[in-house]
Amino acid sequence: MSANEAVIRFExxxxxxxxxRILQDVSFDIARGSAFCILGRSGTGKSVTLKLMIGLLKPxxxxxxVEDQEITALHARxxxxxxxxxxxxxxxxxxxxxxxxxxxxxxxxxRHTNKPEADIKDRAREKLAQVGxxxxxxxxxxxxxxxxxxRAGLARALALNPSILLVDEPSAGLDPMTSAEIDxxxxxxxxxxxxxxxxxxxxxxxxxxxxxxxxxxxxGHFIAHxxxxxxxxxxxxxxxxxxxxxxxx
Amino acid sequence: MIERIxxxxxAALAWAGEVGLFxxxxxxxxxxxxxEAKELLRQLYDIGSRSAPLIAVAGFSxxxxxxxxxxxxxxRFGAEALIPSVLALSLARxxxxxxxxxxxxxxxxxxxxxxxxxxxxTEQIDALESLAVDSFKYLVVTRVLACMIAQxxxxxxxxxxxxVGGFVAETVISDLSFRLYFxxxxxxxxxxxxxxASLKTVVFGxxxxxVSSYLGYNAxxxxxxxxxxSTKSVVYSSILLILANVVLVKMIIFFFPxxxx
Numbered sequence: 001m002s003a004n005e006a007v008i009r010f011e012x013x014x015x016x017x018x019x020x021r022i023l024q025d026v027s028f029d030i031a032r033g034s035a036f037c038i039l040g041r042s043g044t045g046k047s048v049t050l051k052l053m054i055g056l057l058k059p060x061x062x063x064x065x066v067e068d069q070e071i072t073a074l075h076a077r078x079x080x081x082x083x084x085x086x087x088x089x090x091x092x093x094x095x096x097x098x099x100x101x102x103x104x105x106x107x108x109x110x111r112h113t114n115k116p117e118a119d120i121k122d123r124a125r126e127k128l129a130q131v132g133x134x135x136x137x138x139x140x141x142x143x144x145x146x147x148x149x150x151r152a153g154l155a156r157a158l159a160l161n162p163s164i165l166l167v168d169e170p171s172a173g174l175d176p177m178t179s180a181e182i183d184x185x186x187x188x189x190x191x192x193x194x195x196x197x198x199x200x201x202x203x204x205x206x207x208x209x210x211x212x213x214x215x216x217x218x219x220g221h222f223i224a225h226x227x228x229x230x231x232x233x234x235x236x237x238x239x240x241x242x243x244x245x246x247x248x249x
Numbered sequence: 250m251i252e253r254i255x256x257x258x259x260a261a262l263a264w265a266g267e268v269g270l271f272x273x274x275x276x277x278x279x280x281x282x283x284x285e286a287k288e289l290l291r292q293l294y295d296i297g298s299r300s301a302p303l304i305a306v307a308g309f310s311x312x313x314x315x316x317x318x319x320x321x322x323x324x325r326f327g328a329e330a331l332i333p334s335v336l337a338l339s340l341a342r343x344x345x346x347x348x349x350x351x352x353x354x355x356x357x358x359x360x361x362x363x364x365x366x367x368x369x370x371t372e373q374i375d376a377l378e379s380l381a382v383d384s385f386k387y388l389v390v391t392r393v394l395a396c397m398i399a400q401x402x403x404x405x406x407x408x409x410x411x412x413v414g415g416f417v418a419e420t421v422i423s424d425l426s427f428r429l430y431f432x433x434x435x436x437x438x439x440x441x442x443x444x445x446a447s448l449k450t451v452v453f454g455x456x457x458x459x460v461s462s463y464l465g466y467n468a469x470x471x472x473x474x475x476x477x478x479s480t481k482s483v484v485y486s487s488i489l490l491i492l493a494n495v496v497l498v499k500m501i502i503f504f505f506p507x508x509x510x
Contacts, residue, residue, distance in 0.1 A: 056375050080381035087379075094376035097367075108380045156380075 006065070007032040007164060007196050008053055013062030014220075015048055022048050024220035025062070030213075032163075035190055035197040037207040039242060040217035046200040047091065049217070050166045053198065054086055055079045066164070084112060087162035091169040093153030095141035101152045102128065102137035108159045127155040131185060147178035154185060164196045165189065171203040183209045204243060216242055271466075272459035275393040278386050288391045296357050296392070297399035301406060307352055308407035311344060312336065312414025320422065329423070333434035336415040337408070341442050345407040347494055350453040353396070353403060354486040358461040361392055362482030365465025366475035374466070389466055393458035400454030401447040445501040452497060453490050460486040 006029035015023040022045040030036045038046045051057040052064055055071050064072045066082050074082070095104050105124040109115060115123070128134050131151035141149060150170065157165060167186065171179035183206050189195045201207050207214055208228045216224040216231065216239050224231050224239040231243050319332045365388060368374050377384040416430045461482035468478040 051375070054379055056378055077383075080383070083379060083381040088376070090372045090376060090379075092371060094372040096373055096376070097371075111380065111382055 009065040011063040013059045015059045033194045034212045035210050037211035037214045038200045044217040086164045087157030089157045089167045093149040105155045131155045146173045167199045171206045271463045292391045292395035296395045304403045304407045305410045308410030309414035312411035313418040316415035316418035334437040337434040340408040340411040345404045346450045349404040349407045350490045354457045358482040358486045359479045361461035362465040363479035366468030366478035369468045389462045396454035396458030400450040404450045441505045449497045457486045
């Protein structure tokens with residue numbers, strides 16, 4: 001992969017919380033239109049890596065580039081244009097609980113487009129239909145199941161048609177069938193819109209379905225990087241153990 | 250022992266400094282577009298209009314009680330005619346600003362602390378940022394401004410309902426007409442009785458909005474953290490409001506010595 005194909009790049013990034021080092025000199029590139037899965041046990045810094053990509057956290061050290069723009073050098077006020085090109089599906093969807101499902105999806109459209117109200121509602125309905133929630137427009141987030149919340153969160157993350165989609169634990173708390181449905185939604189996005197996917201997961205079957213490239217995080221480092229097949233053949237004991245567990249291997 | 254007290258004082262001052270900077274940032278950000286007018290109006294409705302029934306009931310009750318107390322005292326000197334003006338002056342200068350401030354800090358402070366705290370621990374604030382929205386401007390600035398705008402209006406409303414309560418208490422005992430009662434109530438009221446006290450309530454609104462937003466916006470630790478943010482919002486903003494009242498009354502007396510004194 002040549003450098004100019006990279007849509008996201010980490011250069012020697014380190015991040016700590018207090019005395020706890022989460023990431024240590026992490027470097028990698030993510031190619032445009034690819035699906036990049038970050039694997040690892042809980043608490044290894046996977047979600048932190050996603051939040052660094054969208055500027056929700058700042059690293060102590062290192063540089064992060066999104067679409068050739070160094071976001072680590074930007075002031076908070078300069079981040080919104082970069083963030084508009086990205087969508088973020090949070091682990092628990094993070095829907096605004098004071099707004100209906102439809103209003104959640106319409107929210108970014110109202111903020112960042114000058115479309116008439118009718119068009120905004122149509123677009124929100126269209127996004128909800130895309131994730132199979134066309135009849136839930138007026139429901140409140142609290143009335144949805146875990147899988148529905150996640151799909152609603154996905155619809156909101158897709159509202160502005162982002163070229164990069166960051167997904168935090170798409171299968172967490174979901175049954176295998178709903179998890180597979182979410183995976184196929186993500187794969188459709190990738191094939192139909194050429195969306196770059198960055199997926200944090202500890203679900204190996206899900207990572208195998210989605211990922212073009214997989215990395216395994218352990219103690220603040222990427223200890224393996226490659227396709228699922230390459231990781232299956234890794235000599236690293238942690239990687240082997242991880243790929244064998246939870247249906248892998 | 251002294252070391253522990255010293256450490257506590259230093260920690261309290263550091264906390265107060267942090268909250269102060271948070272509030273000043275809110276004021277600075279309020280001057281920079283986008284102005285989030287729609288959200289500000291929503292907050293004004295939530296903080297202002299929805300507090301009005303509580304303020305009305307409290308003001309009316311305080312007015313009745315104060316009128317009864319004033320009568321029992323003033324009767325001894327044959328000065329019952331002064332009841333309306335004594336009541337109006339007490340309400341406008343001190344009772345309404347302080348009671349309305351404490352009531353709003355209870356209702357609104359707890360609400361802001363819990364709402365923002367809940368949004369923080371469920372990543373809704375991060376979600377706002379990820380949608381390219383400045384969460385500080387959208388959530389904090391609007392709430393601080395709404396408190397600052399709503400507080401003097403609610404205080405005035407409380408003074409009014411208090412005077413009405415006083416009139417109701419008086420009509421049970423005397424046959425004073427509504428018009429005469431209000432004429433007497435406002436006859437001794439001057440500019441300095443109302444305006445400095447109202448400006449004081451703008452500061453109260455700033456304290457309530459800033460403290461509760463700070464605690465909610467920086468909440469951590471799940472449901473327990475949200476509960477703490479909510480409780481602390483009420484306790485800290487009430488204490489700060491009472492302390493600020495002492496300083497502000499002193500300042501009002503300093504700047505308007507003749508009229509107030």
